[in-house]
Amino acid sequence: MAQTQKFRSFDDMIANATVPVLVDFYASWCGPCRMMAGILNAVKAQIGDDLMVVKIDTEKYEQIAAKWQVYALPTLILFKDGQPVDRIEGVLEPQALLARIQQKVAA
Helix, strand or coil: CCCCCCCCCHHHHHHHCCCCEEEEEECCCCHHHHHHHHHHHHHHHHHHHHCEEEEEECCCCHHHHHHCCCCCCCEEEEEECCEEEEEEECCCCHHHHHHHHHHHHHC
C-alpha cells in the first residue's frame, strides 16, 4: 500500500531513494487510474519494501507531469538509482506489471 511522505522535491525523493521507485501519474477523474490503484496495491504487497510506490496527481503537480512528458493516464515510470528505466502507459494486469518491474530492477 502507498504511504504518504513529504519530500523537499520530487527530484530529491527520486535521487535519494534506497530502493527502486515506481511513480504512478494519475488523475482522480481517470477510470483506468482507479483500476491501476488496486493493481499497484497487489504488486506492492508482493514486492514489499524492495519497491517504493509514489502516486502523483497530475492536476495538482502539473509541472512534474510536464517535466516527465506525461500525456496519457495512467502513466507509470520506474526509477532505479535516480534514473528512469521503464515507462508504462495504460493498465497492466498485476502479474505482467510485477514481471516487468522485476526484469527492469534486475537489469
